[in-house]
Amino acid sequence: MNDPLPAAPMPDTIANDLALAIHEHRLMPGTKLSEEELGEIYGVSRTIIRAALQRLAHDRLVELKRNRGAYVAQPTVREAREVFEARALLEPRTARSAAERITEDDLAALQRHIDEEHAAIDDGEAGRALFLSGQFHLEIARIADQATITEFITQLVARSSLIIALYWHRRGALCESHAHHALMRAFAERDADLAEELMKNHLLDLLSSLDLRNRTSAPASLREALGA
Template sequence: MSSEGGHATGAPGVADAVSASPRDARIYREIVDAIVDHRLRPGARLPEDALSEVFGVSRTGIRKVLQRLALERLVTIRPRRGAQVSRPSAREARNVFAARQLAECGSIPEVIARFDGADERALQALAERECVAQQRGAQSEAIRLSAAFHVRLVGVADNDILTSFVEQLTSLSSLIIAVYGSPRSVGCDCGEHGDLVPLLASGQASVAREWLTDHLSRIEASLDFAGGEEVTPDFEAIFFGEAARGTAAGQ
Protein backbone atom coordinates (compact mmCIF):
# COMPACT_ATOMS: atom_id res chain seq x y z
CA MET A 1 0.00 0.00 0.00
CA SER A 2 2.58 2.45 -0.99
CA SER A 3 2.14 5.91 -2.40
CA GLU A 4 2.14 6.32 -6.14
CA GLY A 5 3.47 9.61 -7.48
CA GLY A 6 2.59 13.02 -6.13
CA HIS A 7 3.79 14.11 -2.73
CA ALA A 8 5.97 11.60 -0.97
CA THR A 9 4.28 10.92 2.31
CA GLY A 10 7.56 10.34 4.07
CA ALA A 11 5.66 7.87 6.23
CA PRO A 12 7.64 5.02 7.69
CA GLY A 13 5.45 2.38 6.02
CA VAL A 14 4.13 -0.27 8.31
CA ALA A 15 7.17 -2.41 7.58
CA ASP A 16 9.51 0.28 8.92
CA ALA A 17 7.51 1.19 12.02
CA VAL A 18 10.14 -0.27 14.32
CA SER A 19 13.77 -1.26 13.81
CA ALA A 20 13.96 -4.64 12.08
CA SER A 21 16.42 -6.59 9.97
CA PRO A 22 15.72 -6.74 6.23
CA ARG A 23 14.79 -10.40 6.65
CA ASP A 24 12.34 -9.71 9.48
CA ALA A 25 10.86 -6.78 7.55
CA ARG A 26 10.33 -9.02 4.51
CA ILE A 27 8.59 -11.73 6.53
CA TYR A 28 6.50 -9.10 8.30
CA ARG A 29 5.45 -7.56 4.97
CA GLU A 30 4.60 -10.95 3.47
CA ILE A 31 2.37 -11.85 6.42
CA VAL A 32 0.68 -8.43 6.39
CA ASP A 33 0.05 -8.72 2.64
CA ALA A 34 -1.38 -12.21 3.10
CA ILE A 35 -3.76 -10.89 5.77
CA VAL A 36 -4.83 -7.87 3.74
CA ASP A 37 -5.28 -10.01 0.60
CA HIS A 38 -7.33 -12.52 2.67
CA ARG A 39 -4.98 -15.39 1.91
CA LEU A 40 -4.61 -15.62 5.70
CA ARG A 41 -8.12 -15.46 7.09
CA PRO A 42 -9.15 -14.10 10.51
CA GLY A 43 -8.82 -16.86 13.09
CA ALA A 44 -6.08 -18.66 11.15
CA ARG A 45 -3.52 -20.15 13.54
CA LEU A 46 0.09 -19.05 13.09
CA PRO A 47 2.33 -21.74 14.65
CA GLU A 48 5.89 -20.57 15.09
CA ASP A 49 7.37 -23.91 14.01
CA ALA A 50 5.38 -24.03 10.76
CA LEU A 51 6.21 -20.44 9.86
CA SER A 52 9.90 -20.85 10.73
CA GLU A 53 10.07 -23.85 8.42
CA VAL A 54 8.32 -22.06 5.56
CA PHE A 55 10.47 -18.94 5.80
CA GLY A 56 13.68 -20.78 6.70
CA VAL A 57 14.34 -18.79 9.87
CA SER A 58 14.45 -19.54 13.58
CA ARG A 59 11.37 -19.59 15.77
CA THR A 60 12.88 -16.63 17.62
CA GLY A 61 12.81 -14.58 14.42
CA ILE A 62 9.19 -15.58 13.73
CA ARG A 63 8.25 -14.75 17.32
CA LYS A 64 9.62 -11.19 16.90
CA VAL A 65 7.51 -10.69 13.78
CA LEU A 66 4.38 -12.07 15.43
CA GLN A 67 4.87 -9.85 18.47
CA ARG A 68 5.14 -6.83 16.21
CA LEU A 69 1.94 -7.83 14.41
CA ALA A 70 0.25 -8.27 17.78
CA LEU A 71 1.19 -4.70 18.74
CA GLU A 72 -0.62 -3.55 15.60
CA ARG A 73 -3.67 -5.74 16.44
CA LEU A 74 -3.37 -7.81 13.28
CA VAL A 75 -2.40 -10.88 15.30
CA THR A 76 -3.62 -12.12 18.68
CA ILE A 77 -1.25 -14.10 20.92
CA ARG A 78 -2.79 -16.18 23.70
CA PRO A 79 -0.93 -18.13 26.41
CA ARG A 80 -0.72 -21.85 25.58
CA ARG A 81 -2.66 -21.30 22.36
CA GLY A 82 -0.10 -19.36 20.38
CA ALA A 83 -0.73 -16.77 17.69
CA GLN A 84 -3.57 -16.42 15.25
CA VAL A 85 -4.80 -13.80 12.81
CA SER A 86 -7.00 -11.46 14.82
CA ARG A 87 -10.75 -11.69 14.58
CA PRO A 88 -12.06 -8.24 15.55
CA SER A 89 -15.24 -8.11 17.59
CA ALA A 90 -18.24 -6.14 16.38
CA ARG A 91 -17.37 -3.41 18.88
CA GLU A 92 -13.76 -3.26 17.65
CA ALA A 93 -15.00 -3.12 14.05
CA ARG A 94 -17.21 -0.14 14.81
CA ASN A 95 -14.35 1.56 16.66
CA VAL A 96 -12.04 1.12 13.66
CA PHE A 97 -14.52 2.82 11.36
CA ALA A 98 -15.14 5.57 13.90
CA ALA A 99 -11.38 6.19 14.00
CA ARG A 100 -11.24 6.25 10.21
CA GLN A 101 -14.00 8.84 10.13
CA LEU A 102 -12.05 11.07 12.49
CA ALA A 103 -8.67 10.60 10.83
CA GLU A 104 -9.59 10.54 7.15
CA CYS A 105 -12.47 13.00 7.07
CA GLY A 106 -10.62 15.34 9.38
CA SER A 107 -7.66 15.41 7.00
CA ILE A 108 -9.66 16.65 4.01
CA PRO A 109 -8.98 20.43 4.48
CA GLU A 110 -5.21 19.82 4.62
CA VAL A 111 -5.39 17.36 1.72
CA ILE A 112 -7.12 19.96 -0.46
CA ALA A 113 -4.66 22.65 0.59
CA ARG A 114 -1.78 20.53 -0.77
CA PHE A 115 -3.56 18.76 -3.62
CA ASP A 116 -1.92 19.04 -7.04
CA GLY A 117 -2.02 17.45 -10.48
CA ALA A 118 0.30 14.59 -9.51
CA ASP A 119 -1.99 13.67 -6.62
CA GLU A 120 -5.00 13.78 -8.92
CA ARG A 121 -3.36 11.45 -11.43
CA ALA A 122 -2.11 9.02 -8.77
CA LEU A 123 -5.49 8.73 -7.05
CA GLN A 124 -7.38 8.43 -10.33
CA ALA A 125 -5.02 5.64 -11.42
CA LEU A 126 -5.64 3.74 -8.17
CA ALA A 127 -9.40 4.17 -8.56
CA GLU A 128 -9.25 2.85 -12.11
CA ARG A 129 -7.15 -0.17 -11.12
CA GLU A 130 -9.61 -0.93 -8.33
CA CYS A 131 -12.49 -0.75 -10.79
CA VAL A 132 -10.74 -3.20 -13.13
CA ALA A 133 -10.11 -5.60 -10.24
CA GLN A 134 -13.79 -5.46 -9.27
CA GLN A 135 -14.87 -6.14 -12.84
CA ARG A 136 -12.57 -9.19 -12.91
CA GLY A 137 -14.03 -10.43 -9.63
CA ALA A 138 -10.63 -10.11 -7.93
CA GLN A 139 -12.05 -9.13 -4.55
CA SER A 140 -8.82 -9.41 -2.56
CA GLU A 141 -6.97 -7.20 -5.04
CA ALA A 142 -9.84 -4.70 -5.00
CA ILE A 143 -9.69 -4.55 -1.19
CA ARG A 144 -5.94 -3.94 -1.31
CA LEU A 145 -6.31 -1.18 -3.91
CA SER A 146 -9.14 0.40 -1.94
CA ALA A 147 -6.87 0.54 1.11
CA ALA A 148 -4.06 1.96 -1.03
CA PHE A 149 -6.38 4.73 -2.26
CA HIS A 150 -7.26 5.80 1.28
CA VAL A 151 -3.63 5.74 2.44
CA ARG A 152 -2.50 7.69 -0.63
CA LEU A 153 -5.30 10.20 -0.07
CA VAL A 154 -4.32 10.94 3.52
CA GLY A 155 -0.66 10.96 2.50
CA VAL A 156 -1.28 14.19 0.56
CA ALA A 157 -1.62 15.96 3.92
CA ASP A 158 2.11 15.22 4.46
CA ASN A 159 1.67 14.05 8.06
CA ASP A 160 3.75 10.91 8.62
CA ILE A 161 2.04 9.91 11.87
CA LEU A 162 -1.45 10.30 10.43
CA THR A 163 -0.54 8.36 7.29
CA SER A 164 0.92 5.45 9.28
CA PHE A 165 -2.16 5.43 11.52
CA VAL A 166 -4.52 5.29 8.54
CA GLU A 167 -2.39 2.54 6.98
CA GLN A 168 -2.86 0.48 10.13
CA LEU A 169 -6.59 1.22 10.21
CA THR A 170 -7.05 0.15 6.59
CA SER A 171 -5.26 -3.12 7.32
CA LEU A 172 -7.62 -3.69 10.24
CA SER A 173 -10.54 -2.81 7.96
CA SER A 174 -9.44 -5.57 5.58
CA LEU A 175 -9.58 -8.01 8.49
CA ILE A 176 -13.03 -6.73 9.43
CA ILE A 177 -14.30 -7.12 5.87
CA ALA A 178 -12.89 -10.66 5.79
CA VAL A 179 -14.89 -11.54 8.91
CA TYR A 180 -18.11 -9.59 8.46
CA GLY A 181 -18.23 -8.48 4.85
CA SER A 182 -19.92 -9.50 1.63
CA PRO A 183 -18.90 -8.83 -2.00
CA ARG A 184 -20.38 -5.32 -1.71
CA SER A 185 -18.19 -4.66 1.35
CA VAL A 186 -15.10 -4.40 -0.83
CA GLY A 187 -15.86 -0.89 -0.01
CA CYS A 188 -16.56 0.66 -3.04
CA ASP A 189 -18.84 0.20 -5.98
CA CYS A 190 -16.99 0.40 -9.27
CA GLY A 191 -15.95 3.96 -9.98
CA GLU A 192 -16.88 5.21 -6.51
CA HIS A 193 -13.43 6.36 -5.45
CA GLY A 194 -13.07 8.08 -8.80
CA ASP A 195 -16.02 10.29 -7.84
CA LEU A 196 -14.05 11.81 -4.96
CA VAL A 197 -11.03 12.88 -7.00
CA PRO A 198 -12.74 15.76 -8.92
CA LEU A 199 -14.10 17.13 -5.64
CA LEU A 200 -10.58 17.30 -4.26
CA ALA A 201 -9.16 18.77 -7.45
CA SER A 202 -11.80 21.53 -7.49
CA GLY A 203 -11.22 22.39 -3.83
CA GLN A 204 -14.72 21.47 -2.62
CA ALA A 205 -13.67 20.67 0.96
CA SER A 206 -17.09 20.43 2.60
CA VAL A 207 -18.55 18.34 -0.24
CA ALA A 208 -15.50 16.05 -0.30
CA ARG A 209 -15.66 15.56 3.46
CA GLU A 210 -19.37 14.77 3.30
CA TRP A 211 -18.71 12.32 0.46
CA LEU A 212 -16.00 10.51 2.42
CA THR A 213 -18.13 10.40 5.58
CA ASP A 214 -20.96 8.77 3.66
CA HIS A 215 -18.57 6.43 1.86
CA LEU A 216 -17.10 5.03 5.10
CA SER A 217 -20.55 4.82 6.69
CA ARG A 218 -21.85 2.71 3.79
CA ILE A 219 -18.93 0.28 4.08
CA GLU A 220 -19.64 -0.14 7.79
CA ALA A 221 -23.38 -0.53 7.15
CA SER A 222 -22.67 -3.38 4.70
CA LEU A 223 -21.07 -5.53 7.40
CA ASP A 224 -22.95 -8.51 8.84
CA PHE A 225 -21.51 -9.25 12.25
CA ALA A 226 -21.08 -13.03 12.48
CA GLY A 227 -18.39 -15.46 13.60
CA GLY A 228 -16.34 -18.28 12.10
CA GLU A 229 -14.02 -21.11 13.01
CA GLU A 230 -10.30 -21.25 13.63
CA VAL A 231 -8.18 -22.98 11.00
CA THR A 232 -4.52 -23.78 10.40
CA PRO A 233 -3.68 -22.65 6.86
CA ASP A 234 -1.35 -24.18 4.29
CA PHE A 235 1.54 -21.73 4.62
CA GLU A 236 3.52 -23.24 1.76
CA ALA A 237 0.66 -22.55 -0.65
CA ILE A 238 -0.04 -19.10 0.81
CA PHE A 239 3.49 -17.73 0.66
CA PHE A 240 5.05 -19.72 -2.19
CA GLY A 241 2.14 -20.96 -4.30
CA GLU A 242 1.13 -19.63 -7.70
CA ALA A 243 -1.55 -17.34 -6.26
CA ALA A 244 0.91 -15.77 -3.83
CA ARG A 245 3.47 -15.19 -6.56
CA GLY A 246 0.80 -13.61 -8.74
CA THR A 247 -0.26 -11.27 -5.96
CA ALA A 248 3.31 -10.23 -5.27
CA ALA A 249 3.92 -9.58 -8.95
CA GLY A 250 0.92 -7.25 -9.06
CA GLN A 251 2.16 -5.06 -6.25
Protein backbone atom coordinates in the same frame (compact mmCIF):
# COMPACT_ATOMS: atom_id res chain seq x y z
CA MET B 1 28.46 3.74 -3.54
CA ASN B 2 25.28 4.73 -1.82
CA ASP B 3 22.95 2.48 0.08
CA PRO B 4 20.23 4.92 1.04
CA LEU B 5 17.96 2.01 1.90
CA PRO B 6 19.57 0.01 4.71
CA ALA B 7 17.76 -3.03 3.35
CA ALA B 8 14.55 -3.74 5.23
CA PRO B 9 15.21 -5.98 8.22
CA MET B 10 13.99 -9.53 7.81
CA PRO B 11 11.27 -9.41 10.46
CA ASP B 12 9.65 -6.36 8.87
CA THR B 13 9.76 -7.93 5.44
CA ILE B 14 7.96 -10.98 6.71
CA ALA B 15 5.52 -8.93 8.75
CA ASN B 16 4.64 -6.90 5.67
CA ASP B 17 4.21 -10.05 3.63
CA LEU B 18 1.86 -11.54 6.20
CA ALA B 19 0.01 -8.23 6.52
CA LEU B 20 -0.51 -8.22 2.77
CA ALA B 21 -1.83 -11.78 2.83
CA ILE B 22 -4.23 -10.82 5.59
CA HIS B 23 -5.25 -7.68 3.79
CA GLU B 24 -5.98 -9.63 0.61
CA HIS B 25 -7.99 -12.22 2.52
CA ARG B 26 -5.62 -15.03 1.67
CA LEU B 27 -5.16 -15.51 5.38
CA MET B 28 -8.57 -15.53 7.01
CA PRO B 29 -9.38 -14.52 10.59
CA GLY B 30 -8.75 -17.30 13.05
CA THR B 31 -6.04 -18.97 11.00
CA LYS B 32 -3.29 -20.31 13.21
CA LEU B 33 0.16 -18.97 12.45
CA SER B 34 2.62 -21.61 13.62
CA GLU B 35 6.09 -20.30 14.26
CA GLU B 36 7.89 -23.34 12.97
CA GLU B 37 5.75 -23.56 9.84
CA LEU B 38 6.33 -19.90 9.01
CA GLY B 39 10.01 -20.35 9.72
CA GLU B 40 10.24 -23.09 7.12
CA ILE B 41 8.25 -21.08 4.58
CA TYR B 42 10.50 -18.06 4.84
CA GLY B 43 13.68 -20.00 5.50
CA VAL B 44 14.49 -18.30 8.77
CA SER B 45 14.50 -19.29 12.41
CA ARG B 46 11.67 -18.81 14.84
CA THR B 47 13.45 -15.78 16.26
CA ILE B 48 12.64 -13.76 13.16
CA ILE B 49 9.11 -15.10 12.93
CA ARG B 50 8.43 -14.19 16.54
CA ALA B 51 9.54 -10.63 15.93
CA ALA B 52 7.28 -10.38 12.91
CA LEU B 53 4.31 -11.83 14.77
CA GLN B 54 4.89 -9.46 17.65
CA ARG B 55 4.78 -6.53 15.28
CA LEU B 56 1.55 -7.75 13.70
CA ALA B 57 0.07 -8.32 17.13
CA HIS B 58 0.81 -4.74 18.02
CA ASP B 59 -1.13 -3.68 14.94
CA ARG B 60 -4.02 -5.92 16.04
CA LEU B 61 -3.78 -7.98 12.90
CA VAL B 62 -2.66 -10.99 14.90
CA GLU B 63 -3.73 -12.14 18.31
CA LEU B 64 -1.03 -13.66 20.48
CA LYS B 65 -2.34 -16.15 23.02
CA ARG B 66 0.22 -16.89 25.65
CA ASN B 67 1.64 -20.40 25.34
CA ARG B 68 -0.93 -21.08 22.67
CA GLY B 69 0.38 -19.38 19.61
CA ALA B 70 -0.52 -16.66 17.14
CA TYR B 71 -3.78 -16.43 15.22
CA VAL B 72 -5.05 -14.04 12.60
CA ALA B 73 -7.17 -11.65 14.65
CA GLN B 74 -10.94 -11.89 14.78
CA PRO B 75 -12.20 -8.43 15.64
CA THR B 76 -15.31 -8.39 17.76
CA VAL B 77 -18.41 -6.49 16.77
CA ARG B 78 -17.48 -3.82 19.22
CA GLU B 79 -13.97 -3.54 17.85
CA ALA B 80 -15.42 -3.28 14.37
CA ARG B 81 -17.57 -0.34 15.38
CA GLU B 82 -14.68 1.33 17.13
CA VAL B 83 -12.40 1.01 14.14
CA PHE B 84 -14.91 2.70 11.89
CA GLU B 85 -15.64 5.38 14.47
CA ALA B 86 -11.93 6.11 14.66
CA ARG B 87 -11.75 6.28 10.88
CA ALA B 88 -14.74 8.60 10.84
CA LEU B 89 -12.84 10.83 13.23
CA LEU B 90 -9.58 10.85 11.28
CA GLU B 91 -10.23 10.42 7.61
CA PRO B 92 -12.72 13.16 6.69
CA ARG B 93 -10.46 15.86 8.07
CA THR B 94 -7.51 14.17 6.42
CA ALA B 95 -9.35 14.17 3.09
CA ARG B 96 -9.94 17.89 3.57
CA SER B 97 -6.25 18.53 4.13
CA ALA B 98 -5.39 16.41 1.12
CA ALA B 99 -7.78 18.35 -1.09
CA GLU B 100 -6.14 21.59 -0.01
CA ARG B 101 -2.64 20.38 -0.78
CA ILE B 102 -3.04 17.97 -3.66
CA THR B 103 -0.80 18.34 -6.71
CA GLU B 104 -1.22 17.19 -10.28
CA ASP B 105 1.18 14.33 -9.63
CA ASP B 106 -0.85 13.24 -6.65
CA LEU B 107 -4.00 13.27 -8.74
CA ALA B 108 -2.34 11.10 -11.33
CA ALA B 109 -1.18 8.68 -8.65
CA LEU B 110 -4.66 8.44 -7.21
CA GLN B 111 -6.10 7.80 -10.64
CA ARG B 112 -3.60 5.01 -11.17
CA HIS B 113 -4.73 3.46 -7.90
CA ILE B 114 -8.33 3.52 -9.05
CA ASP B 115 -7.42 2.05 -12.41
CA GLU B 116 -5.46 -0.76 -10.78
CA GLU B 117 -8.38 -1.43 -8.51
CA HIS B 118 -10.72 -1.74 -11.48
CA ALA B 119 -8.30 -4.01 -13.27
CA ALA B 120 -8.18 -6.27 -10.22
CA ILE B 121 -11.96 -6.36 -10.03
CA ASP B 122 -12.21 -7.22 -13.72
CA ASP B 123 -9.69 -10.00 -13.25
CA GLY B 124 -11.77 -11.42 -10.44
CA GLU B 125 -9.02 -10.78 -7.91
CA ALA B 126 -11.32 -9.65 -5.14
CA GLY B 127 -8.63 -9.77 -2.46
CA ARG B 128 -6.27 -7.60 -4.41
CA ALA B 129 -9.07 -5.18 -5.20
CA LEU B 130 -9.85 -4.87 -1.52
CA PHE B 131 -6.21 -4.20 -0.77
CA LEU B 132 -5.98 -1.53 -3.45
CA SER B 133 -9.16 0.01 -2.15
CA GLY B 134 -7.40 0.42 1.19
CA GLN B 135 -4.35 1.82 -0.53
CA PHE B 136 -6.53 4.52 -2.02
CA HIS B 137 -7.41 5.71 1.46
CA LEU B 138 -3.78 5.54 2.51
CA GLU B 139 -2.69 7.53 -0.50
CA ILE B 140 -5.05 10.29 0.54
CA ALA B 141 -3.57 10.32 4.02
CA ARG B 142 -0.10 10.46 2.52
CA ILE B 143 -1.07 13.43 0.40
CA ALA B 144 -2.31 15.19 3.51
CA ASP B 145 1.32 14.94 4.60
CA GLN B 146 0.66 13.93 8.18
CA ALA B 147 2.85 10.93 8.85
CA THR B 148 1.53 10.30 12.34
CA ILE B 149 -2.11 10.30 11.34
CA THR B 150 -1.27 8.30 8.24
CA GLU B 151 0.14 5.57 10.44
CA PHE B 152 -3.02 5.40 12.46
CA ILE B 153 -5.08 5.20 9.30
CA THR B 154 -2.79 2.50 7.96
CA GLN B 155 -3.52 0.42 11.00
CA LEU B 156 -7.24 1.11 10.85
CA VAL B 157 -7.45 0.25 7.16
CA ALA B 158 -5.70 -3.05 7.76
CA ARG B 159 -8.03 -3.89 10.60
CA SER B 160 -10.97 -2.89 8.41
CA SER B 161 -9.92 -5.60 6.03
CA LEU B 162 -10.27 -8.16 8.80
CA ILE B 163 -13.62 -6.71 9.76
CA ILE B 164 -14.81 -6.96 6.18
CA ALA B 165 -13.70 -10.58 6.06
CA LEU B 166 -15.85 -11.33 9.08
CA TYR B 167 -18.86 -9.10 8.69
CA TRP B 168 -19.26 -8.22 5.04
CA HIS B 169 -22.84 -8.59 3.96
CA ARG B 170 -23.71 -6.68 0.80
CA ARG B 171 -22.34 -8.49 -2.15
CA GLY B 172 -22.49 -5.54 -4.52
CA ALA B 173 -19.40 -5.68 -6.67
CA LEU B 174 -18.62 -2.04 -7.39
CA CYS B 175 -19.88 -0.80 -4.08
CA GLU B 176 -16.87 1.36 -3.43
CA SER B 177 -15.83 2.34 -6.90
CA HIS B 178 -18.49 4.99 -7.06
CA ALA B 179 -17.43 6.61 -3.80
CA HIS B 180 -13.80 6.64 -4.79
CA HIS B 181 -14.62 8.21 -8.14
CA ALA B 182 -16.64 10.92 -6.46
CA LEU B 183 -13.73 11.64 -4.13
CA MET B 184 -11.41 11.84 -7.10
CA ARG B 185 -13.59 14.53 -8.67
CA ALA B 186 -13.62 16.50 -5.43
CA PHE B 187 -9.84 16.33 -5.25
CA ALA B 188 -9.48 17.32 -8.88
CA GLU B 189 -11.52 20.44 -8.16
CA ARG B 190 -9.74 21.11 -4.86
CA ASP B 191 -13.11 21.16 -3.17
CA ALA B 192 -12.07 20.57 0.44
CA ASP B 193 -15.58 20.79 1.88
CA LEU B 194 -16.89 18.28 -0.60
CA ALA B 195 -13.97 15.90 -0.08
CA GLU B 196 -14.52 15.93 3.67
CA GLU B 197 -18.24 15.31 3.29
CA LEU B 198 -17.78 12.56 0.71
CA MET B 199 -15.25 10.77 2.87
CA LYS B 200 -17.54 10.95 5.86
CA ASN B 201 -20.42 9.47 3.90
CA HIS B 202 -18.18 6.88 2.30
CA LEU B 203 -17.15 5.59 5.70
CA LEU B 204 -20.75 5.56 6.91
CA ASP B 205 -21.70 3.56 3.82
CA LEU B 206 -18.92 1.11 4.51
CA LEU B 207 -20.05 0.66 8.09
CA SER B 208 -23.66 0.19 7.09
CA SER B 209 -22.67 -2.46 4.59
CA LEU B 210 -21.53 -4.66 7.45
CA ASP B 211 -23.69 -7.04 9.41
CA LEU B 212 -22.74 -6.24 12.97
CA ARG B 213 -25.61 -7.89 14.78
CA ASN B 214 -23.66 -10.53 16.59
CA ARG B 215 -20.81 -12.95 16.38
CA THR B 216 -18.94 -14.24 19.35
CA SER B 217 -15.84 -14.86 17.24
CA ALA B 218 -16.35 -18.61 17.47
CA PRO B 219 -18.23 -19.08 14.18
CA ALA B 220 -15.37 -17.70 12.13
CA SER B 221 -12.81 -20.18 13.37
CA LEU B 222 -15.30 -22.98 12.95
CA ARG B 223 -15.92 -22.07 9.37
CA GLU B 224 -12.20 -22.08 8.86
CA ALA B 225 -11.88 -25.53 10.36
CA LEU B 226 -14.75 -26.94 8.31
CA GLY B 227 -14.20 -25.14 5.01
CA ALA B 228 -10.55 -25.93 4.57
